[in-house]
Amino acid sequence: MTLKVNRRTKIVATIGPGSESEPMLAKLISAGVNVFRLNFSHGSAEHHAEVARRIRKQAAAADRYVGILADLQGPKIRISSFREEYVELQQGDRFSLDLSLGEGEGNARAVGLDYPELCDSVSSGDTLLLDDGRLRLTVDEVREGVVECTVVVGGKLSSRKGINRLGGGLAAPALTSKDIADIDSLSQVQPDFVAVSFVSSAADIFQTRDLLLQHQLSPAIIAKIERAEVVADQDTLDSIIEASFGIMVARGDLGVEVGDAQLIGIQKDLISRARKRDRVVITATQMMESMINSPMPTRAEVFDVANAVLDGTDAVMLSAETAVGKFPEEVVKAMSEAALGAERHPVARTSRYRLDKQFSSAQEAIAMSAIYAANHYSNVRGIACLTESGTTPLLMSRLSSGLPIFALSNQSATLQKLCLCRGVIPLYFDADAYDQDDIEVCAIEFLQAEGFLQSGDSILLTHGVVMGSPGATNILKILPVV
CATH class of the missing domain: 3.20.20.60 (Phosphoenolpyruvate-binding domains)
Known part of the structure; x- marks a missing residue:
C-alpha cells in the first residue's frame, strides 16, 4: 500500500x-x-x-x-486617467498631481487623483512612488490642490496607477x-x-x-x-x-x-x-x-x-x-x-517553540504535547484530532513537525477554515455516528481507508472526554494501527 x-x-x-x-x-x-x-x-x-x-x-x-x-x-490611492493611453516621463521632468484635473484630462505635465487629502499628507522633500514603485517623484512644493514634483525615476505611466509615499503615511480608512x-x-x-x-x-x-x-x-x-x-x-x-x-x-x-x-x-x-x-x-x-x-x-x-x-x-x-x-x-x-x-529540510520539521512557556489550558497542553511526542517517536505517522472548533489542530500547526495533522470533524465551517493552517488535513468525520466506546478504533479505520495509515504504524489521537464540546480536548493517546 x-x-x-x-x-x-x-x-x-x-x-x-x-x-x-x-x-x-x-x-x-x-x-x-x-x-x-x-x-x-x-x-x-x-x-x-x-x-x-x-x-x-x-x-x-x-x-x-x-x-x-x-x-x-x-483604499488604494490612485492617479486619475490620461487623454492618451499613457505618458512617458523622463528623469528631471516636472510633473504635478493636480486635484483640479478630472478623468481623461491628464497629460505629460500633470494628472488628477482620487485622494484630496494628499496635499495634507506630503511635504517638500518626500518621495512618491507610482505604479508599485516603478516611477519615483520628489515633492518640490505643495500648494492648494497641487503637489509639484520632479521625476527621479521615469518610465511609462498609464491611468489609474497607485501612489505610495516612501516610508508610508498616506493614511485613509x-x-x-x-x-x-x-x-x-x-x-x-x-x-x-x-x-x-x-x-x-x-x-x-x-x-x-x-x-x-x-x-x-x-x-x-x-x-x-x-x-x-x-x-x-x-x-x-x-x-x-x-x-x-x-x-x-x-x-x-x-x-x-x-x-x-x-x-x-x-x-x-x-x-x-x-x-x-x-x-x-x-x-x-x-x-x-x-x-x-x-x-x-x-x-x-x-x-x-x-x-x-x-x-x-x-x-x-x-x-x-x-x-x-x-x-x-x-x-x-x-x-x-x-x-x-x-x-524536507530538518529546519522545517523541528521546533523549540514554547518549550520554555507555560500553557494556558488543558487543550493547549495536549496540543503541544502531541507535537513534541510526534517529533520524538519515529513510529508515529500522524496526529488525529477529533475537533469541534478547530482550535487544537490550529495550536498544533504552530509547532513545526514533519507529520500530518488530521482534523476530524463534522463541522464543515471548522474544516473550511483549517484549509489555511499549515500541516492540517481537514477531513469530514461524524463522531456522533459511532458508539463513543469505539470512537478511537473507528477513527483509525477511517484514516486507513483514506490511505493515510497502514498496519504497523502508530497514531497520536486527541479528543475530549465529552465529545462534541468545543474547547474540551483533554486526552492524548498513542495507538497502534493493526
Missing part, C-alpha cells in the same frame, strides 16, 4: 480570466490549490458569487475541502464605501475568509467583523499588512495580529513603502509574530511572477517560496500568475514542488 504524501504548506491561488472556468478550477484543485482568492478590486458581486459556486462544485467533485478568500479592495457595499454582497459568496486591505489598527478588524455579523456571516478575518507605519509600531502590529484569524504579508505595497531590502527582515518578523500568537500567515505577491508568461519558474522564485516555507509561513499565494497568467496549472505544480522541497 502506498501512503499519501501531503504538502504541509498551503497554496492560495487568485481567480481571474485565466482560471475561473470550471475545467481549469478542477485542474487547479487537482494540482494542489487549498484556497481560492476572489479579488474584489475587479468584477461584480454577481460574478464573484458565480465563481464561488463553481469552486464549491469542483471541490465537492474532488472530495476536498477548498477555502474561498474574499479580498476587499481597500481601511474600509471604503465600496468595501462596505462588497461586504453587503458577501451573503451570495459565503466566503470562508475575508481579507481587509491597508489595515491601520485593530479597530479596522473589529469594524469588519461587526459588518459581517450584521449579515449573519462569520468568516475568518485576514489582516493584510501593507503599511510602513504599521510595521514600525510593534504595539499596533501586535494588536492587529491578535484581533485577526491571521495576516497576509502583502509584499507589493509594503515593499514599495519600506523598500525591498527592509522587506526581507520584516517578512521573517511578521511570520514569527503571527505564529507565536497562534495566528495563520500568508506570504504573498510576485512569488512566481515570471510564470505569468513562462511555463517554468526562475531559480530565484523557487528559493523565495522555499525561504517563506522555512520561515514557517502557513500559505504562499499566487496573484497574477493564476489570475491572468498563461500557465495557471503549471505554476501551482511548481509552487507545490518548491514547498515540498523546503519541507
